[in-house]
Amino acid sequence: MPEPVLTTRGVTRIYEMGEIQVQALRGVDFELMESEFLVLVGASGSGKSTLMNILGGLDRPTDGTVHFRDQELTRASDRELTEYRRNHVGFIFQFYNLMPSLTARENVSLVTEITRDPMPADEALALVGLEHRLDHFPSQLSGGEQQRVAVARAIAKRPELLLCDEPTGALDYRSGVVVLEVIERVNRELGTATAVITHNAPISAMASRVVTLHDGAIDEERHNEARAPASEIRW
Amino acid sequence: MRFSPSALDRKLIRDLKGMLGQGITISLVVAAGISGFLTLRATYSSLLESRDQYYEEYRFGDVFAQLDRAPESVAERMESVPGVALVHTRVAESARILMEGPAQSPQALILSLPPGGDAPLNQVLLREGRWPGAGESDEALLLDTFAERWEVAAGDTLGVVMNGALRSVRITGLATSPEFIYPMPPGGALIPDDERFAVLWMDRRGMAPIFRMEGAFNDVVVRMNPGALEREVLAGIDGVLEPYGGRGAVGRDLQPSNFILDGELEQLRQFSTVVPIIFLGVAAFLLNMVLSRLLHLQRTQVAALKALGYHDSEVGLHYLKMTLGVVIAGSVLGVVLGWYLGRAMTLFYGNFFGFPILEFRMGWRAPLAGILIAGGAGVIGAFTALRKILALSPAEAMSPEPPARYRPTLPERMGLGRLVGPMGRMVLRELGRRPLRTGLSALGIALAIAIVVVGRFSEDAMNYLMEEQFYRAWRENVTVAFAGPTPERAIREIAALPGVAHAEGMRVTSVRMYAGHRWRDVPLQGYPDEARLRQLLDADGRLRPFPDEGVVITEKLGEVLGIAPGDSVRVTLREGRPGEATLRITGTVDEMLGMQGHMRMSELNALLAEGPVVSQALVQIDPRDVDALEARLMEWPGVLDVASRDALVERFREQSAEMLTVMTLILTLFASVIAAGVVYNNARVAVSMRERDLASLRVLGFSRREISTVLLGEMGVQVLIAIPPGLWIGHRLCVWIAGTVDPERYRLPVVLSAETYGFAVSVILVAATASALLVRRKLDRLDLIGVLKTRE
Known part of the structure; x- marks a missing residue:
């Protein structure tokens, strides 16, 4: 029986956006299990990204608790949250968030230099099929390639969980599939618990479990009997 | 082993390369601040040292x-x-x-x-x-x-x-x-x-x-x-x-x-204390402002680094290094430049004074202080910005900033909005949305204007002083000094000489004036009852009457001796009937040059127990006849000296103004560099911040020219609103300096010329125009698709 890596209970989050208040999450109870491939779907504004940010230690809930294994993240100091992200979480963002002034290899080194047991940057980049573009700057790479650098950067630390926020959102279909294949491969080969946020419904076919968020709460949860490989996804 | 910097350090080096233009101009601001500081400090201490050595060695x-x-x-x-x-x-x-x-x-x-x-x-x-x-x-x-x-x-x-x-x-x-x-x-x-x-x-x-x-x-x-x-x-x-x-x-x-040398050195000391502090202070403020804005632009990168698991301290160190990179480059340049200019200035003044020994010394304290002040300001500026970014959770910092709250500005609410069109309204609202930022930018530019004014202040003061003293207060163009008391008849004889329009006598004697244990040797000047050539002028250029009785003294003399109108002072006489006498002070006049007492000639003659005698003749004569008059008078027995005003003015200019000219030149140069640095950086940061809005406008079909109007309009308004306060601050700083720099020999009047104001404004306008052109080039190369595709 796989153990949960992340557990949330009653998580709420209220934002002050300019002059208005937005309740992004309304009491979410949720678990992410070891080696699981989870897809979080929902319309824009349903609270996916907020949940993801809270799971990744990038943000704190207004109320409720979040546990990473036995560690209560909601009680962790900023310093402890940083350690948590540094050692356990790999992030992939919609807009890659690469350092424009660093090459592909250096962007990955940025992470490998500060973690305990990283894989070499070259190896991580080979894993995403970029072994021939090591010394290219982000501006010299296509969007798909940039996102693959971001994936390499996220997995190079051998994280326990991989959090992907709209990883294909800024990509064309072809590049999107390549990125999904890489994520799928990491999940399979490294056994990393993976959560992918998307509003792109066909992607949920890849998941072992699909959670749907609606207006800040979990609306529906289903298990896929058979997972479709990334290469067969169409949108 | 090969030196291999960490990925973060590589980012640092490349980022610094990427903002080369801004880095260089910020460094130049630091360099100008520090070298202005060092040049004056080192020159002063070196000259003091050289003088002391000269005095000691030649006993x-x-x-x-x-x-x-x-x-x-x-x-x-x-x-x-x-x-x-x-x-x-x-x-x-x-x-x-x-x-x-x-x-x-x-x-x-x-x-x-x-x-x-x-x-x-x-x-x-x-x-x-x-x-x-x-x-x-x-x-x-x-x-x-x-x-x-x-x-x-x-x-x-x-x-x-x-x-x-x-x-x-x-x-x-x-x-x-x-x-x-x-x-x-x-x-x-x-x-x-x-x-x-x-x-x-x-x-x-x-x-x-x-x-x-x-x-x-x-x-x-x-x-x-x-x-x-x-x-x-x-x-x-x-x-x-x-x-x-x-x-x-x-x-x-x-x-x-x-006494004169002390006065000059004292002036240099005070100048070298006050002015560099203003320069360094302004440079520090600007550095602070520019760096905090620059870092604000790095907001998403800071967030990404944090998301990747970098601690606040590591991110802080990274940006500290970036700041220090710029500050240190500027400091090194500033110290080298300060050393070089300080040495040149020491040599210049040393030769001017004729010191046989010239020791140039900068020491380590002044450079260290300069670097600490400039560096400290830079670091503080960087960290105020960074603290705000670090305080945000990474998720917040990475998400776009909440939509800015714009609202119609005051002119629009008054119904003037239709006059300026949509572009003009954007400019106004952008400025009005961030009044603090707009205000600080304008203040930065205003300070830059102010120091250009300060740089030229002493020259203006000296010109005004000469004009007032030698042309308004003294209306004679030739002064004849007699070897001793001379009967008034001599004046009438001089008045009859060819070309002489008017001649009058004056009795001048040197006395020692006491007040308690303080004393000064001062000339007492006695004027005839119908004096037409000499006038008593105060520093504001107002005419003051000669006293009917008693003595009117230079205000500064009253201050030095601690005496005021109504007091009586003891004087030792050197002429006529040597001995002591008591004089009643009946007034003071805020004269700019020298320290002296003014009284009626008849009263002075009586004090000296002598008849109606004069010791000087003041002559108004056609300038073409001056040489002939001199030749003739020098043959008169009893004439000690014939001096023409023009020659005197010329000497005064050489002695005092020459010293100031060099300083003015250096200060103006530094001030201009600082001014240009601020305007350029302001503009560059503005471009980066608004790149996306401007690209959107281009996509909507606005021309390059039109979007330039938005940005350059903002810049232009900032520069324009900065000019009046800049000139005002410059004037206040000069008043402050004049109050601090206060030699006994002369008072620096704060009378700034139209040229100085014009020059300060021109420096800023040139810097602004050059920056605008650079910014325009940047706008022309705006990557429309790229900017719109990614969030930053």
Whole structure:
């Protein structure tokens, strides 16, 4: 029986956006299990990204608790949250968030230099099929390639969980599939618990479990009997 | 092992390369601040050091006294005065040198030299040639400044009238001494004179018989024991010399040349304290502002680094290094430049003063202080910005900033919105949305304008002072000095000379004015009842009447002595009936030049127990007739000197203004660099911040020209609103400096010329235009798709 890596209970989050208040999450109870491939779907504004940010230690809930294994993240100091992200979480963002002034290899080194047991940057980049573009700057790479650098950067630390926020959102279909294949491969080969946020419904076919968020709460949860490989996804 | 910087350090190096233009201009601002600071500090301390060494090595005396005549044996009695270490007696006589040229016969002071020239005090520095021969009565050393002015060389022969007889004197060498750094003609002259005043040093045994001073002296230089009280030594010496016609001993601070030198150095000290602080302060403020904005642009990168698991301290260190990279580059440049300019300026002033020893020293404290102030400001600026970003959770920092709250600005609400069109409204709203940011940018530009004004202030002040003093307060263009009190008839004779439009007499005598234990030697000037040529002007240019009775003194003199109208002061008279008298102070006048007392001539004549006599004639004459008048008057017996105003102004300009010109040049240069740095960086940061909005406008179909209008409009408004406060702040800073820089010799009036204001505005406008062009180029290359695709 796989153990949960992340557990949330009653998580709420209220934002002050300019002059208005937005309740992004309304009491979410949720678990992410070891080696699981989870897809979080929902319309824009349903609270996916907020949940993801809270799971990744990038943000704190207004109320409720979040546990990473036995560690209560909601009680962790900023310093402890940083350690948590540094050692356990790999992030992939919609807009890659690469350092424009660093090459592909250096962007990955940025992470490998500060973690305990990283894989070499070259190896991580080979894993995403970029072994021939090591010394290219982000501006010299296509969007798909940039996102693959971001994936390499996220997995190079051998994280326990991989959090992907709209990883294909800024990509064309072809590049999107390549990125999904890489994520799928990491999940399979490294056994990393993976959560992918998307509003792109066909992607949920890849998941072992699909959670749907609606207006800040979990609306529906289903298990896929058979997972479709990334290469067969169409949108 | 190969040096391999971490990925973060590589990012640092590349980021610095990427913002090269901004990095360089920020570094230049730091460099200008630091080098302005160092140049002035180092110049001042080096000159002080050089002067002290000169004084020490050439054994400059501590106390000086003149008397009528005393036998050499009196020297021993002075040596026994408590506190006196060494006494050097001399014979000092006045003479006249006959120079070739239009009616010139400068005054000369002849000083005796001990055998071999080796004076125990006030030693003479032989610059070239040889010492006069022992016992020679027709050989002399000549003061170098005079020799240079008149192109006299060692080996030349001059005609000198000594004790009424013309003698040929062979100049064996050119020399100077610490007492003539500024050649001050005797008799309380205000302005050094290297043209009409010379010093001749002659062998005492050769010189004494000419003046019948064998075995006697009339001039003394004294060195005090360390720790001796000057007041007591002066009193002791005065006590010994009184029966021999002693005219009152003075300490080193009032020795004429040293008094002027002290004033100049004091001015430099005050300038070198106040001005660099303003410069460094302004540079620090700007650095702070520019860096905090630059870092704001790195917001998403900071967030990404945090998301990847970098601690706040690591991110902080990264940006600290970035800041320090810029600050250190600027500091190094600033120190090197400061060293170079400080050295050049020390050499310039050192040569100007004629110091034989010039030591340039910068030390380590001033550079360290400069770097710490500039660096500290940069680091603080960077961290205020960084703290705000770090305080955000990474998720927040990475998400786009909440939509800015715009609202119609005041002019729009007043219904003027339709006048400016949508572009104009965008400009107004952007400025109005962030009044603090707009205000700070404008303040930065205003400060830059202000220091350009400060840079040119002293030159303006000096020009105004000369204009007021020499052309408004004095309306004569020739001054005739008589050797002694002269009957008023002489004035009428001068008035009858060809070309003379008007002539009037003046009685001037030097007195020592006491208030408690404080005193100053000041000229008392007596004016005829219907004086037309001299006017009393205060610093604001207002005309003040001459007193009907009593004495009106320079306000500064009242301040120095602590006396006010209504007080009575004790004075020692030197002429007429030597002794003491009491004068009533009836007013003060805020004069810019010198410290003196003004009174009615009749009252002064009565004070001196003399008839209606004058000591000077003021003459208004057609400028074309000046030379002829001089030639004629110099032949009159009893005429000591004929001076034309233009020549005096020329000398004053050389002495005081030349010093300031160099400083003005340097300060203006630095100020301009700082100004340009601010405007450019402001513009660049604005581009980065608004890149996305502007690209969106382009996508919507606006032309390059139109979007430039939005950004450049903002810049333009900031510059325009900065100009009036900038000029005002500049003026206030000058008032502050003038209050701090306060030599006794003159007051710096804060009268800024239209040219200075115009220049300051021009510097900013040029910097703004150049920045606008660079920004325009950047806007032309805006990557529309790229900007819109990614969030940043």
